[in-house]
Amino acid sequence: MDWIAVDWGTSTLRAWGMSADGTVLWSEDSDTGMGGLAPEQFEPALLDLIGPHTSADTAIDVIACGMVGARQGWVEAAYTPVPCEPLGAGLTLAPTRDPRLTFRIIGGLSQAEPADVMRGEETQIAGFQALNPQFDGVVCLPGTHTKWCHVSAGEVVSFQTCMTGDIFAALSANTILRHSVTGEGWDDDAFAAAVGDAVSRPEKLAARLFSLRAQGLLDGLEPGTARASLSGQLIGSELAATRPYWLGQAIAIVGAGKLCQLYATALETLGASATIADGDGMSLKGLAAARTKLAKATS
Incomplete structure (x- = not known):
């Protein structure tokens, strides 16, 4: 093992042991997200997860992305304003007590007008660029807060965030619609x-x-149909708002397979096609790119 890659979000922690040639040697995950930790708890939480894969006499470098670098995280990793390379923010060193451990966090990106920020998605964009260095177009990263990013000449030029996932969760769990969209049914049409x-x-x-x-009350609308309609209404509204980003552009969708496919299907109904890339895979590629950049800077 040469180093450890970490993706540390609000609700989950994932780690991969990496060889020098980029091979994944092991992977671990837990629900110890940054949202439930005080600053002094981050190092113990990490060591609990990766401890079985480390030795008492070997130092290990860790490079992380995600909300671990937020203001409420282990240490704040500063934002870099766009336009810039996705890894333009560099790496922030987190304080550690265990002398074996060096923990660095990839910084996020910011935009002044309209005001916007991202943290974690920049690493996935860097991973996608590593595999597609000539890509010029829009990268969509669906999730709780979906990002639409204009990428050109190796830089993130601008981006826009839509809270579509948050809105879907809130409406389906905390409004009167919770009675109409229960279950996991679905209706493509x-x-x-x-x-x-x-x-x-x-x-x-x-x-x-x-x-x-x-x-649902008058016509017996099935919950699966109602759930699909709710999703379609929200994603459709998002696509209407972000039309200047994706219309006439090359589009890549990076994220979880099922959600990416929903966005691809929605775009297809509007005559646009997209390439889908696995979010975890792009995170790993981006973390590896950050590792390579660090090695060049310190050599």
């Missing part, structure tokens, strides 16, 4: 129709959402 409706008339979103509840 309802999703596609909702995307088209939302893109054509995004200003009607609030009214259409309540209609899902009414259709």
Whole structure:
């Protein structure tokens, strides 16, 4: 093992043991996300996870991305304003007590107008660029807070964040729609129709959402159909808002497979095609790129 790659989000911690040639030797994960830790708890939480793979007399370098570098994380890793390379923020050294451990965090990116920030997605973009160095277009990173990033000449030029995932979770769990969208059912046709409706008339979103509840009461709308319609309405509204980013552009979607496919399907209904890349794989590639950049800087 040459170093350890870490992706530390709000709710999860993932680590990979890496050889010098980039081979993954082992992987571990836990639900010890940064959201539940005080600053002094980060190092013990990490050692609990990776301890079985380390030795008492061998120093190890760790490079991390994600919310571990937030203001409420282990140590704040500063934002770098765009336009810049996705790894332009460099690495921030976190304080450690164990002399075997050197922990560095990749910084995030910021945008002044309109105000926006990202932390963690920059590493996935760097990973995608490592595999597609000539890519010029838009990288979409679906999730709780979906990012649309204009990438050109190896730099992130601008980006826009949409809270679509947060809104879906809040509506389906904390509003009257929770009675209409329970379960894991799905309806592809309802999703596609909702995307088209939302893109054509995004200003009607609030009214259409309540209609899902009414259709359930009056017409027996199935929960799976209602769930797909809710998702389609929200993603369609997002696509309407981000049209200047993706219209006429090469599009790459980076993230979890099921969610990426939803976005790809939504774009297909609007006549746009996209390339899908695995989010975990791109995170690892991006962390490896940061490791290589560090090695060159210190050699």
